[in-house]
Amino acid sequence: MFYRETGxxxxxxxxDSAVFPILQDRYGLAIVxxxxxxxxxxxGSEFLLASVMIxxxxxxxxxxxxxxxxxxTGLLSLGTAGFMGVGAYATYKLSTLFPQxxxxxxxxxxxxFSAGIGVLFGLxxxxxxxxxxxxxxxAAQFFLQWCxxxxxxxxxxxxxxxxxxxxxxxxxxxxxxxMATPVNRYYVVLGVVVVMTLIASNIVHGRIGRTWMxxxxxxxxxxxxxIRLLPAKLLAFAVSSFYCGVAGALMVFLWxxxxxxxxxxxxxxxxxxxxxxxxxxxxxxxxxxxxALIHILPIVIRALPESLGLPVxxxxxxxxxxxxxxxxxxxxxxxxxHGLARLWxxxxxxxxxxxxxx
Amino acid sequence: MSLKKMxxxxxxxxxxxxPAIEAANAEDSIYVPLFTYRTGAFAGxxxxxxxxxxxxxxxxxxxxxxxxGVKLVIEECETGYDTKKGLECYExxxxxxxxxxxxxxxxxxxxxxQKAGVDKIPVLSMAYGLSASAKGDxxxxxxxxxxxxWDGFTQxxxxxxxxxxxxxxxxxxxxxxxxxxDASFGREPLPLIEQLSKELGFEAKLYPVAAADMQxxxxxxxxxxxxxxxxxxxxxxxxxxSTAVKEAVKTNFPMEKFIxxxxxxxxxxxxxxxxxxxxxTLNWHAAGTDFPLIQDIQKYVVDAGKSQVSDKAKxxxxxxxxxxxxxxxxxxxxxTAQEVTGNKVVTGEDVRRGLENLNIDEAxxxxxxxxxxxxxxxxxxxxxxxxxxxxxxxxxxxxxEKVTDYIxxxxxxxxxxxxxxxxxxxxKNAPWPERTEACDAS
Numbered sequence: 156m157f158y159r160e161t162g163x164x165x166x167x168x169x170x171d172s173a174v175f176p177i178l179q180d181r182y183g184l185a186i187v188x189x190x191x192x193x194x195x196x197x198x199g200s201e202f203l204l205a206s207v208m209i210x211x212x213x214x215x216x217x218x219x220x221x222x223x224x225x226x227x228t229g230l231l232s233l234g235t236a237g238f239m240g241v242g243a244y245a246t247y248k249l250s251t252l253f254p255q256x257x258x259x260x261x262x263x264x265x266x267x268f269s270a271g272i273g274v275l276f277g278l279x280x281x282x283x284x285x286x287x288x289x290x291x292x293x294a295a296q297f298f299l300q301w302c303x304x305x306x307x308x309x310x311x312x313x314x315x316x317x318x319x320x321x322x323x324x325x326x327x328x329x330x331x332x333x334m335a336t337p338v339n340r341y342y343v344v345l346g347v348v349v350v351m352t353l354i355a356s357n358i359v360h361g362r363i364g365r366t367w368m369x370x371x372x373x374x375x376x377x378x379x380x381x382i383r384l385l386p387a388k389l390l391a392f393a394v395s396s397f398y399c400g401v402a403g404a405l406m407v408f409l410w411x412x413x414x415x416x417x418x419x420x421x422x423x424x425x426x427x428x429x430x431x432x433x434x435x436x437x438x439x440x441x442x443x444x445x446x447a448l449i450h451i452l453p454i455v456i457r458a459l460p461e462s463l464g465l466p467v468x469x470x471x472x473x474x475x476x477x478x479x480x481x482x483x484x485x486x487x488x489x490x491x492x493h494g495l496a497r498l499w500x501x502x503x504x505x506x507x508x509x510x511x512x513x
Numbered sequence: 514m515s516l517k518k519m520x521x522x523x524x525x526x527x528x529x530x531x532p533a534i535e536a537a538n539a540e541d542s543i544y545v546p547l548f549t550y551r552t553g554a555f556a557g558x559x560x561x562x563x564x565x566x567x568x569x570x571x572x573x574x575x576x577x578x579x580x581x582g583v584k585l586v587i588e589e590c591e592t593g594y595d596t597k598k599g600l601e602c603y604e605x606x607x608x609x610x611x612x613x614x615x616x617x618x619x620x621x622x623x624x625x626x627q628k629a630g631v632d633k634i635p636v637l638s639m640a641y642g643l644s645a646s647a648k649g650d651x652x653x654x655x656x657x658x659x660x661x662x663w664d665g666f667t668q669x670x671x672x673x674x675x676x677x678x679x680x681x682x683x684x685x686x687x688x689x690x691x692x693x694x695d696a697s698f699g700r701e702p703l704p705l706i707e708q709l710s711k712e713l714g715f716e717a718k719l720y721p722v723a724a725a726d727m728q729x730x731x732x733x734x735x736x737x738x739x740x741x742x743x744x745x746x747x748x749x750x751x752x753x754x755s756t757a758v759k760e761a762v763k764t765n766f767p768m769e770k771f772i773x774x775x776x777x778x779x780x781x782x783x784x785x786x787x788x789x790x791x792x793x794t795l796n797w798h799a800a801g802t803d804f805p806l807i808q809d810i811q812k813y814v815v816d817a818g819k820s821q822v823s824d825k826a827k828x829x830x831x832x833x834x835x836x837x838x839x840x841x842x843x844x845x846x847x848x849t850a851q852e853v854t855g856n857k858v859v860t861g862e863d864v865r866r867g868l869e870n871l872n873i874d875e876a877x878x879x880x881x882x883x884x885x886x887x888x889x890x891x892x893x894x895x896x897x898x899x900x901x902x903x904x905x906x907x908x909x910x911x912x913x914e915k916v917t918d919y920i921x922x923x924x925x926x927x928x929x930x931x932x933x934x935x936x937x938x939x940x941k942n943a944p945w946p947e948r949t950e951a952c953d954a955s
Contacts, residue, residue, distance in 0.1 A: 200608065201604065201607065202604045202605055202607070202608065205604045206601040206604040206605065210597070210601075251941070304695060304721075311941060313941070314645075314701055314703065314704045314934060315619070315623065315643060315697040315701060316697055316700040317620075317623050317697050319623065319627070319938075319941065319942055320627075321941070321942040321943060321944070321945075322944065332627060333627040333628050333630065333631040410600075411596060411597065411600060411624055412624045412627060413623040413624040413626075413627070415596065415620050415623070415696055415697050416696075417596075417620065417696055417724055418596060420725065454601070468589065468821060469549065469551070469588075469589040469590055469591040470549075470551035470552055470589075470591055470821075472591065473551075473552045473591040473593065474552065
């Protein structure tokens with residue numbers, strides 16, 4: 156009834172191939188943006204901003220990066236956390252070597268370092284596929300994490316081996332370090348994530364995205380149609396690693412504000428892969444949904460017994476969280492193996508004919 | 514549209530989170546959050562400490578009705594020794610105005626070092642965290658009594674020199690192996706080792722163990738067998754300790770020459786069987802239950818079923834008593850804060866002053882019911898650590914027994930390094946705020 160495109164006529168090709176062809180979708184997006192930009196910072200508590208929204212947005216960005224590689228190009232990667240680490244350490248080195256330059260510039264630039272490393276480790280992807288490529292990227296994960304521990308130059312020879320974030324400003328407002336309020340950090344993260352999601356959306360809906368999807372669906376057929384596999388795959392690695400690198404830099408500088416190499420361990424790679432798979436392969440919305448399910452759901456479950464006034468010990472809640480989240484993941488994968496994004500699509504289909512389904 | 518569902522979930526999440534945040538913090542109570550880990554790879558070490566901390570504070574509530582007549586609100590937050598979860602805990606407890614936080618992980622301590630001064634919440638990282646935070650003039654909000662890792666390392670060296678029959682010159686030409694958790698915690702002593710090995714003329718062999726391979730140290734111990742070090746020093750945590758002891762027994766390394774920093778507990782050693790006899794660790798407090806205070810804990814908390822301790826026999830073990838010691842510091846800091854400021858319901862700022870004026874002497878220890886439990890501890894404006902002496906305890910197959918007197922650290926070597934490290938920390942994190950908090954005359 157409400158979600159129906161009847162009467163919305165397209166008068167140009169551009170309108171027909173728009174990312175959001177339906178008017179309701181565009182309104183919906185505007186509402187979401189209004190909530191994200193106005194309502195959440197206005198009414199959200201510091202906890203909501205600092206521990207829920209900022210990590211959620213950063214993980215979503217990482218998931219988008221991985222989704223470009225796994226979902227759109229069909230190249231399985233387990234090196235995501237390593238590439239995120241490259242972004243973080245690159246930003247750290249650059250910002251300590253050139254403290255005059257704005258930190259946001261370095262956060263975005265760090266993506267290029269990460270992209271370079273990504274391309275390097277993506278080279279074998281021409282010859283090896285599937286699980287074998289996963290193993291090759293696993294090597295990247297371990298090698299990069301080894302570097303973060305062993306190469307003392309990367310963390311400026313700190314005795315603790317960790318990288319620390321000093322206070323930096325943007326237009327005179329503190330955005331990193333202890334003086335940065337969660338609201339400021341939230342706006343920076345939100346801005347970066349929204350712009351980069353928009354760019355990703357344009358990439359995957361355009362020629363490059365179609366190239367990737369052709370490679371994913373059948374690489375020999377793609378080759379016969381004139382797609383050069385190596386550049387296409389390497390570009391996927393580069394763009395994916397760029398996104399992961401920026402996500403990693405944001406993670407250290409605007410979320411954790413100090414990081415040990417163990418922040419970029421294999422667990423994070425798996426976590427992002429789960430987000431992509433549960434959210435939906437080859438879907439940007441899915442990346443957000445997956446990140447929400449994996450990051451926000453445990454927080455909600457943890458807060459539940461307390462807000463209901465039930466005296467449950469912290470450790471028990473933790474065990475319950477593992478049980479419930481694990482169970483839900485299995486439930487979603489059985490009900491909809493194509494992820495939450497597909498579930499959402501089905502819901503939309505049903506909505507179109509509601510309340511008189513045929 | 515498509516994001517709509519997500520936002521719905523979000524607003525639901527925020528609605529659920531809000532009442533939780535507002536729930537605590539009644540006016541006439543002191544909120545003490547405890548960051549604990551009873552789950553994950555480090556639960557073996559984390560659970561007894563969590564029990565000890567929790568039970569002492571609960572006992573104060575049950576027996577005395579809190580501290581100075583003000584009830585304590587004790588709340589555990591599960592970190593799983595994970596930095597991200599630890600920060601989440603920090604953000605969750607921050608609105609409830611905690612009087613201090615005890616991160617119980619060096620990884621969680623590091624980001625909090627910067628936040629502490631801004632949020633006005635003192636951080637008590639008891640004998641872990643950043644060694645340089647012992648400098649109160651640079652880190653007014655961070656406290657790491659009673660000794661830093663660098664103190665601990667030099668105490669072990671002093672002990673070794675003693676075993677070799679005299680002064681530190683006896684270390685010359687010795688080969689000393691160092692097996693450690695390859696994270697901030699285990700890496701802290703590395704600059705000290707580098708310097709001391711040159712100055713004192715011993716050869717250091719490093720055996721890092723990554724957190725992921727804690728339970729698989731065969732390659733490190735193969736190298737130990739090849740290098741044949743005269744002594745081995747262990748800086749481990751969680752499963753790393755138990756595995757290291759097991760591997761040492763398997764490698765036939767002489768256990769009396771295997772000395773650890775203060776973190777292994779009974780459970781870590783017991784699993785290695787009789788071969789572990791003679792394994793040594795540093796410690797600064799007694800084990801056992803022969804103290805009026807511990808007996809009070811048994812009476813008011815454990816026997817009353819208010820403790821989470823899995824087995825009553827665990828009360829009084831090394832790591833349980835470590836937790837008790839930590840909570841004693843919390844309680845004494847709050848008590849001192851009440852005395853210094855005259856407020857009954859103290860804030861984080863008051864407790865920071867309380868920590869700086871902390872003076873637990875023999876008389877006070879007796880009053881608490883911990884006579885002979887540990888050495889007196891006095892902190893000051895500049896010294897947030899105390900650099901206390903430790904003793905060496907040896908495993909006799911069933912319990913740890915004290916085998917040496919208190920051994921002093923090599924302060925002449927450690928203090929200049931601390932100064933240098935604190936200075937370089939402030940430089941690297943420029944603009945590091947100058948200390949503005951006034952010192953109390955004492």
